[in-house]
Amino acid sequence: xxxxxxxxxxxxxxxxxxxxxxxxxxxxxxxxxxxxxxxxxxxxxxxxxxxxxxxxxxxxxxxxxxxxxxxxxxxxxxxxxxxxxxxxxxxxxxxxxxxxxxxxxxxxxxxxxxxxxxxxxxxxxxxxxxxxxxxxxxxxxxxxxxxxxxxxxxxxxxxxxxxxxxxxxxxxxxxxxxxxxxxxxxxxxxxxxxxxxxxxxxxxxxxxxxxxxxxxxxxxxxxxxxxxxxxxxxxxxxxxxxxxxxxxxxxxxxxxxxxxxxxxxxxxxxxxxxxxxxxxxxxxxxxxxxxxxxxxxxxxxxxxxxxxxxxxxxxx
Numbered sequence: 490x491x492x493x494x495x496x497x498x499x500x501x502x503x504x505x506x507x508x509x510x511x512x513x514x515x516x517x518x519x520x521x522x523x524x525x526x527x528x529x530x531x532x533x534x535x536x537x538x539x540x541x542x543x544x545x546x547x548x549x550x551x552x553x554x555x556x557x558x559x560x561x562x563x564x565x566x567x568x569x570x571x572x573x574x575x576x577x578x579x580x581x582x583x584x585x586x587x588x589x590x591x592x593x594x595x596x597x598x599x600x601x602x603x604x605x606x607x608x609x610x611x612x613x614x615x616x617x618x619x620x621x622x623x624x625x626x627x628x629x630x631x632x633x634x635x636x637x638x639x640x641x642x643x644x645x646x647x648x649x650x651x652x653x654x655x656x657x658x659x660x661x662x663x664x665x666x667x668x669x670x671x672x673x674x675x676x677x678x679x680x681x682x683x684x685x686x687x688x689x690x691x692x693x694x695x696x697x698x699x700x701x702x703x704x705x706x707x708x709x710x711x712x713x714x715x716x717x718x719x720x721x722x723x724x725x726x727x728x729x730x731x732x733x734x735x736x737x738x739x740x741x742x743x744x745x746x747x748x749x750x751x752x753x754x755x756x757x758x759x760x761x762x763x764x765x766x767x768x769x770x771x772x773x774x775x776x777x778x779x780x781x782x783x784x785x786x787x788x789x790x791x792x793x794x795x796x797x798x799x800x801x802x803x804x805x
Contacts, residue, residue, distance in 0.1 A: 491608050492626050498590050498606065499528055502566035505535035506559065506584050510572040512754065513539055514727065515546060515645025515679050520570040520594075520616040522551050523638035527620075527629045535568075536561070538581055543724020548678055549641060550634035564588040569604065571616035571642075573597035573775050594619060599766060599775030614653035617642025621661050636665040641675050648731070649680050652779050680728070687728070689719035694729045694744070700736075701797060705804055707733025708797075710745035710753070710789040730756040741765065741800050745789055752786040755796065763803045771799050 499505070507525050509517035518539060525537045540557040558581070567588035572578055572595060578585055585591055593604030596619060598611035613619045617639040624631055631639070640662070647654045650662075666672060683691070694709040701708060711726060719725075726746045733742030740760050745753040755772065757765035758780055765781040772795070774783020785792045 491606060492623060494606055495592055495608060495623075496627050498566055498592065499533070500531065502533070502564075502590065504561055504564045505533055505566045505568065506561070506564045506588065507535050507537045507568050507570065508572070508578045508581060508585055509539060509570050510577045512723065513542055514724075516615045516617055516642035517571045518542055518546050518549065518552075519638040519640075519642030519645075520620060522549060522555075523617060523620050523635045523642070524568065524570065524594075526551065526632065526635045526638070527624050527627070530629055530632075536564075538584065540581075541723035543727055544684060544722070545679055545682065545724065545727070546641070548674075549638055551638075559584065562587065566590045566592065568592045568594065570594050571596070573600045575601070575603040594623075597775060597777065599770060612655070614655060614658055615642045615646035617646075618658060618661060621664075631668070633668050633670060636668045636670045637675065640665050640670055640672055641679060644672070644675055645679050649676055653777065683728070684725065686719045686721040686725040690715060690721055690726055691729055691732065693719075695732060698733060700739070702801060702804055704738045705740045706743065706797065706800055707736060707739045707741070708743045708793050709733065711747065712789075713747045713749065716747070730758050734758040734760060740804065743793065743796055743800070745785075745792060748784070751784045753784070753789065753792055755783045755785050755792065757781045757796075762805065763800065768796065768799045768803075772796070 507521050509521050521537050525535045528535045536559050537555050539555045567585045591604045593607045595609050596613040596616045600609050610619050690711050693715050698709045730742050730744035741763050742758040744756045747753050759765045764778050766776045769776050769781035769783045772783040
């Protein structure tokens with residue numbers, strides 16, 4: 490069985506690295522730290538390499554121990570979490586590719602199955618939710634710190650239980666509450682608390698917000714100039730895509746934020762019936778039915794035209 494094989498590889502490996510996707514969100518970070526804590530409980534000392542993250546996650550246990558890079562040339566085992574494609578492993582694909590054994594744990598249905606061992610559950614609303622059943626199968630007791638990380642992943646990837654949450658999600662939440670995890674506090678810190686840079690970027694995005702296709706589509710963007718002027722760092726654009734989606738009659742929210750070397754990151758959200766994962770796939774990206782993304786070259790206007798053409802095919 491796949492889970493037995495994963496546990497076997499973890500137990501026999503000496504040097505272990507944990508990786509996730511670039512621009513890590515709460516699920517990426519939460520899953521990475523949670524599994525590292527579980528592996529530590531087995532007497533191992535894994536490296537978790539996440540070079541940058543939003544300050545909004547500074548409350549998470551072990552966040553101070555994340556590494557920007559490693560001097561280990563070849564790991565015995567590399568575990569990738571919440572990452573659909575090895576190409577977007579935070580710029581550190583080399584650690585994964587050079588490892589003797591590679592494990593891929595994810596919940597994206599666009600996953601390319603790039604591991605020696607792949608454990609993919611596209612029904613799970615968050616990668617961190619997959620870990621609950623996995624750790625229970627391994628016989629590893631979920632501690633309060635692990636549960637805090639797992640709950641952060643679930644809350645951020647479900648928008649505070651507003652989409653993709655399953656019956657199991659709420660059952661897990663109840664279990665996590667019993668461990669003493671303050672779910673309300675995680676909710677507030679990850680979804681409601683905004684730093685000044687995020688607020689300033691949100692204002693600029695709102696000033697540029699356009700409504701298209703009889704108000705069914707919203708579009709906005711921020712540039713590197715905006716990011717530099719407000720002193721934003723990695724993750725300070727989080728949540729801006731939700732602004733458009735939360736406006737009455739909007740079915741699809743399109744948000745672009747410029748990156749240093751990959752053009753614009755396209756973020757897509759839908760309210761009910763548009764499958765934005767299919768749209769993102771057209772541009773080399775992927776994701777979930779109601780939340781997806783891709784990287785695109787061009788000006789915001791050029792990208793808007795291309796994406797809108799695909800969105801219109803699904804609008805009712």
